[in-house]
Amino acid sequence: MKRDTFGVPAATASAAARTPLIELSGITRSFVNGEVVTPVLHGIDLAIYPGEFVAIVGASGSGKSTLMNILGCLDRPSGGTYRFLGEDVAGFSRDELARLRREAFGFVFQSYNLIGGASARENVEVPAVYSGMPPAERHARADQLLATLGLAERGHHRPNQLSGGQQQRVSIARALMNGGRIILADEPTGALDSKSGQDVMKLLRQLSAEGHTIILITHAREVAELAARVIEIRDGRIVADPGPHPPAGPEPDFTPHVDRTSSLSDVIEATRTALRALRANLFRAILTLLGIVIGVASVIAMLAIGDGAKQKVIDQISAMGTNLLTVRPGAPNQRGRDTTATLVIEDVRAIGDLPNVLASVPEQSASITVRYGNTDQRTSLNATSADYIVARKWDVASGTFFSADDEARYATVAVLGQTTAQALFGGADPIGQYVLVNNIPFQVVGVMTPKGATPWGQDQDDIVFVPFTTGSLRLTGQRFLRNVTVAVDDVSRIDDTQAEVSNLLLARHGMEDFQIRNMASVLDTVSETQNTLTVLLGTVAAISLVVGGIGVMNIMLVSVTERTREIGIRMATGARTRNILQQFLIEALVVSAVGGAIGVAAGLGSAAVIAAFGTPIQYSLTPVVLAFGCAFATGLIFGYLPARKAAHLDPVVALASE
Incomplete structure (x- = not known):
């Protein structure tokens, strides 16, 4: 009816x-x-x-x-x-x-x-x-x-x-x-x-x-x-x-x-009432905001730090080359046997003839002392080929890299990394100067662009490059290689190329006395590890957001208790269940939204301060939206129970409250 x-x-x-x-x-x-x-x-x-x-x-x-x-x-x-x-x-x-x-x-x-x-x-x-x-x-x-x-x-x-x-x-x-x-x-x-x-x-x-x-x-x-x-x-x-x-x-x-x-007018009036109530209890509202602010700021700052660290590691590995296969001597999962005498220069040349191989580069390392004038520098030697800069995508800052002709004639030429060049020459130009490498004079023909540290902290610029032939004969006295670096042309076929290199070396050596590391796979593994750490950081920060939400609920419960008589007055003058529910729910949402907005600003500001001290930071929209959305949802979820309690009070009981 x-x-x-x-x-x-x-x-x-x-x-x-x-x-x-x-x-x-x-x-x-x-x-x-x-x-x-x-x-x-x-x-x-x-x-x-x-x-x-x-x-x-x-x-x-x-x-x-x-x-x-x-x-x-x-x-x-x-x-x-x-x-x-x-x-x-x-x-x-x-x-x-x-x-x-x-x-x-x-x-x-x-x-x-x-x-x-x-x-x-x-x-x-x-x-x-x-x-x-x-x-x-x-x-x-x-x-x-x-x-x-x-x-x-x-x-x-x-x-x-x-x-x-x-x-x-x-x-x-x-x-x-x-x-x-x-x-x-x-x-x-x-x-x-x-x-x-x-x-x-x-x-x-x-x-x-x-x-x-x-x-x-x-x-x-x-x-x-x-x-x-x-x-x-x-x-x-x-x-x-x-x-x-x-x-x-x-x-x-x-x-x-x-x-x-109407629903719209109800929401507007509930919002006005909620804002008036928050203004009347400003100090308590600020304390409630604090939990949300800390939670949101923590989530944004933590994720920015985690993403920054992840990106730094990825950039470092990418700088080493993601299209590379690294072949090292020694059988997989075996110890106690000589693993240094398994790779030779002939293996490098055979690998270079395989399809999809852009460059096959020998690498032989040693620890050396380099002297210029009265300055000595203890550094690392890399005896390699002219194709090294092609495989590693590492440019020369000044001068040139040595050539295949220099390899063929056993030339005593050297290319310095930025750290070594700075230690020996300071701000002077080293091109054309002679340095003593283990007391053997080498002419400096180039200086590499800065590369930075590896993900494991090694300074890639603290190095001297010489032709493999010269280094093997005059500096290390060895013909066996530390590793072979293989640059592939088509990265999408890198797994097939890895299989071909493995088959080639098995055929040449008659046994698996080598290991091959795929840099693309390493990058994926490191990225997954960093993602896990980022999620861990975000989870820890999210806990503070949940704690802030519980604070909102506690404060709203206190507010409902303190304002029980007001609720009774509103019911006596015609407030519906939804009017009371909206009023208290909007109070919780306003607190959470304002706290979320301040938390976003605080989180971005904190990340900027941390970045100023040299910590890598990466900003992205997703954590900001996620943190603010979670703050809003926190207000909705944790504000609902107090709001529902208020909305279902009996008018006569509420009016009798002191």
């Missing part, structure tokens, strides 16, 4: 003249505490018609406040039937009850129940926020109501800046914001001085004269006597009731309001 704004059938609402506005039949209410059941209301029968001014009077503990909570749909009865305009409200959902409170009722509480962090005007506007009234319209209506009640100059004051009488008038203005066709006033003069109390009662009588239905709860007989109908309640039972006393004149208008709420 289609329901109007109050949740009752439209046909029923049109028959209001023949139907009580509120009708209670056999209402009971008991409170359960463990195994103890305390009955408060015992079979209340009551009918209230539109436009009546009803006072329910009774001593403390008589059940009158419990009855008011049931009348205002803040609480549900334990038994009996409650009909609003003929419709049983027992079948109403939480949101339908909220809509009934929002559109039909206005509450005036003894303790005012104003939201401490909001101004008088913002307090008055609360019901209109949940009915979807546009901001400009509700601002104007709130100002009009405050002006009518003599508070025109107090709209921007907060509750603690107002007197008790002024706070109660703000409460009345709030009750009238959405029309307030039924005003429920619970001890409205109980906390006021006599003058303020008289003013409030004058207002209520004026509202009654204007057609509002007034239900006044009081313990003071003199206050109750101002109503047209006085109902006495004692020990949870009505002991005196003169019966309905509808006012003369036309039936009050109960045309339902048009619900103008």
